[in-house]
Amino acid sequence: xxxxxxxxxxxxxxxxxxxxxxxxxxxxxxxxxxxxxxxxxxxxxxxxxxxxxxxxxxxxxxxxxxxxxxxxxxxxxxxxxxxxxxxxxxxxxxxxxxxxxxxxxxxxxxxxxxxxxxxxxxxxxxxxxxxxxxxxxxxxxxxxxxxxxxxxxxxxxxxxxxxxxxxxxxxxxxxxxxxxxxxxxxxxxxxxxxxxxxxxxxxxxxxxxxxxxxxxxxxxxxxxxxxxxxxxxxxxxxxxxxxxxxxxxxxxxxxxxxxxxxxxxxxxxxxxxxxxxxxxxxxxxxxxxxxxxxxxxxxxxxxxxxxxxxxxxxxxxxxxxxxxxxxxxxxxxxxxxxxxxxxxxxxxxxxxxxxxxxxxxxxxxxxxxxxxxxxxxxxxxxxxxxxxxxxxxxxxxxxxxxxxxxxxxxxxxxxxxxxxxxxxxxxxxxxxxxxxxxxxxxxxxxxxxxxxxxxxxxxxxxxxxxxxxxxxxxxxxxxxxxxxxxxxxxxxxxxxxxxxxxxxxxxxxxxxxxxxxxxxxxxxxxxxxxxxx
Numbered sequence: 092x093x094x095x096x097x098x099x100x101x102x103x104x105x106x107x108x109x110x111x112x113x114x115x116x117x118x119x120x121x122x123x124x125x126x127x128x129x130x131x132x133x134x135x136x137x138x139x140x141x142x143x144x145x146x147x148x149x150x151x152x153x154x155x156x157x158x159x160x161x162x163x164x165x166x167x168x169x170x171x172x173x174x175x176x177x178x179x180x181x182x183x184x185x186x187x188x189x190x191x192x193x194x195x196x197x198x199x200x201x202x203x204x205x206x207x208x209x210x211x212x213x214x215x216x217x218x219x220x221x222x223x224x225x226x227x228x229x230x231x232x233x234x235x236x237x238x239x240x241x242x243x244x245x246x247x248x249x250x251x252x253x254x255x256x257x258x259x260x261x262x263x264x265x266x267x268x269x270x271x272x273x274x275x276x277x278x279x280x281x282x283x284x285x286x287x288x289x290x291x292x293x294x295x296x297x298x299x300x301x302x303x304x305x306x307x308x309x310x311x312x313x314x315x316x317x318x319x320x321x322x323x324x325x326x327x328x329x330x331x332x333x334x335x336x337x338x339x340x341x342x343x344x345x346x347x348x349x350x351x352x353x354x355x356x357x358x359x360x361x362x363x364x365x366x367x368x369x370x371x372x373x374x375x376x377x378x379x380x381x382x383x384x385x386x387x388x389x390x391x392x393x394x395x396x397x398x399x400x401x402x403x404x405x406x407x408x409x410x411x412x413x414x415x416x417x418x419x420x421x422x423x424x425x426x427x428x429x430x431x432x433x434x435x436x437x438x439x440x441x442x443x444x445x446x447x448x449x450x451x452x453x454x455x456x457x458x459x460x461x462x463x464x465x466x467x468x469x470x471x472x473x474x475x476x477x478x479x480x481x482x483x484x485x486x487x488x489x490x491x492x493x494x495x496x497x498x499x500x501x502x503x504x505x506x507x508x509x510x511x512x513x514x515x516x517x518x519x520x521x522x523x524x525x526x527x528x529x530x531x532x533x534x535x536x537x538x539x540x541x542x543x544x545x546x547x548x549x550x551x552x553x554x555x556x557x558x559x560x561x562x563x564x565x566x567x568x569x570x571x572x573x574x575x576x577x578x579x580x581x582x583x584x585x586x587x588x589x590x591x592x593x594x595x596x597x598x599x600x601x602x603x604x605x606x607x608x609x610x611x612x613x614x615x616x617x618x619x620x621x622x623x624x
Contacts, residue, residue, distance in 0.1 A: 109137040113168075115144045125150060136160035141168040142184035142208070149188055150195045156202030161227065164195070166208035174207050174232045175258040177290045177588055183234065185209040190239055199223030206231045213238035216263075220248035220281070228252070231259040237298065241266045241291075245278040245307075250567050253286045260288030260317075260589065267293075267300030269327050273334075274319075277305040277312075283567045285313045288589055293321040293329070300324055302332040305339040305370075311566045312342045318588045320351040328354040335370040336361045341564050342370070343571055345377045346592045348585060356389035360398050360421070369396040372562065374573045375403045377592060377609075379585050381539070384412040387433075390419050390450075397422055397450065402561055404428060405578050405609045407541055412436040415462075419448035426556060427456040427578065427597075429533075429541045429608040434463040434470075440500060446473045447483055454485040456553035458531045458541075458608040461492055469495045474502040481519040485512075487554040488526040489607050497528055527552070531607065542581040543612040550612045553605035558596065578611035 118124025123131065125148050128140065132153035137160045142150075156162040166184035167174060174183060186194045186208060194210035195217045197203055203225070210216040216235040219225050224246040230253045235241045241263040244251050253275065254260035263274040274291040277284070286303065293299025299322040303314065314333070322329035332349045335342070335358070349357045357380050362369035380387045387408045390398055398421040408415045409431040416425070425445070434442035444462040445454060454472075463470040469492045474483065490497040490509060500506045504518045512523045532547025534540040543549050560572040580593030595613060597605040606612055 111139045114140050114142045116146050135162040139163040139165055142166050146186045149192050152197045152200050155200040161202040161204045163204045165206050177260055177262050179234055183207045183209045187212050190214050193218045197225045200225050202227045204229040209234045211237050215240045215243045218243040220246040224248045226250050233261045236264040239272045241274040243276050244281045248281045249283040251284045254288040257288055263291045265293045265295055265298035273301035273304040275303045277307050277309045279307045282310045287315045289317045290588055291319045296323055296325040299329045301330045301334050304334040306336050308338040310340045313566050314344045315346045316589050318348045323353050330355045331359045333358045337363045338368045339370040341372045344375045347378045348590050349380045350382045353384040356386040358388045360390040362393050362396050369398050371399040373401045376405045379407045382410045386414045386417050389417045390421050392419050407609050413442045414446050416445045418452055421450040424453045429458045431460040431536050437464040437466050440467045441473050443470045443473045448475045451482050455487045456607050457488045459490050460536055468498045468506055470500050471497045473500040485522045486525050489531045490528045491530055542610050549607040551604040552607040555605055579609050
């Protein structure tokens with residue numbers, strides 16, 4: 092009998108510890124007013140503070156949790172499924188502050204989860220670690236809109252998760268009115284950050300500057316399963332979906348839907364003018380990057396520092412008025428991308444699939460369809476600088492321009508046909524020895540369906556680049572291997588806001604080699620190497 096009493100008291104003590112409190116602006120009928128909550132401090136592990144109603148002053152968080160037992164700030168006390176799946180429906184606690192105030196401020200507190208808030212009018216909607224690092228912070232199902240800066244992650248804060256799982260992403264909408272504004276900002280030196288399953292966008296040209304911006308020395312960052320688009324503020328001129336300023340190191344950018352960034356590139360490498368500050372060890376794969384005016388991916392030559400160990404592969408890049416990629420001062424491997432209908436405006440000879448200027452670059456196993464126009468000889472690639480051809484390796488690519496012959500502008504050798512590139516003898520030629528020109532197949536590339544079907548020329552047309560890991564990053568204690576042979580599968584669905592991605596390993600058809608392009612063909616019933624995410 093004594094044993095059962097002991098167990099009962101232990102269970103009772105554990106259950107009693109998880110307390111709930113209610114909070115409103117003036118505290119009428121609640122446990123706390125906002126002012127009283129802001130004055131509260133200490134360990135509230137496993138406790139939940141439910142906020143409700145209209146809140147007009149900043150929430151300053153001084154309470155904290157412990158490992159595995161966070162304190163929860165919840166803006167909706169009823170069923171937590173109400174605001175899943177990127178809901179913008181009203182009903183959550185609504186914080187309306189001025190453009191000089193922060194909605195929720197987390198500075199020097201750890202193990203805090205913030206869910207189901209609506210925040211508007213802010214200077215910063217949610218600020219993490221302005222002066223003192225804040226660790227193990229999770230933001231889920233929040234709706235942040237019409238303010239200056241969405242989410243700020245600063246100092247050396249770590250283990251920060253924005254979204255983190257399907258159905259629990261945040262919406263950051265119509266944020267930013269000057270060039271210093273963004274949806275999510277990294278400042279100083281945060282690390283071990285996951286941004287996933289979020290919708291970051293603008294649907295008004297009076298808003299929208301940048302999506303995700305790094306302005307510090309960051310490391311170990313995972314950006315996946317986000318939809319980022321529409322950053323097209325007309326007077327301030329919207330900028331990028333992802334801006335890798337200064338020193339971003341060990342970032343994985345995968346399985347995102349990135350589009351409609353008309354004034355600047357979708358993804359930009361933007362090293363600082365100070366020597367040594369450049370983005371290194373960056374892995375960009377499995378994304379859909381499409382429908383915009385400026386470049387898909389651009390490397391800026393700001394500092395003279397080389398962007399080292401950059402891998403761009405298995406991406407879909409299509410419908411760009413200008414270039415797919417501008418590549419300079421980088422050590423990059425660019426392979427197995429499907430690039431279609433780029434340089435459609437062809438303002439100059441550089442609006443092509445890849446405009447290469449300088450660096451040690453490999454360009455293999457890519458499919459390039461309809462690059463440039465007749466005004467610039469249907470050019471697929473452009474090598475700008477004299478003496479750089481020796482540092483570029485191109486092979487096993489498939490080039491196609493219906494009813495036309497493609498050309499490649501190879502620096503001092505001039506504008507050459509594919510046969511001319513294969514038969515040249517100067518400036519790093521011959522190249523493209525195993526490349527071909529012709530229809531790669533694909534279901535309906537003209538309408539955005541780039542999946543291969545049986546018998547397509549792209550199947551087994553690529554070089555085997557290896558099956559091991561290019562690198563393995565450890566983020567928030569979890570290992571993320573980046574495999575050479577990671578590919579998209581035909582079951583990938585881009586139609587919903589957050590994509591559903593089928594991840595295959597190359598040679599899933601059991602054939603003789605890798606396919607060219609972003610997808611890997613898999614016959615019906617063959618399940619070699621499949622991972623569904």
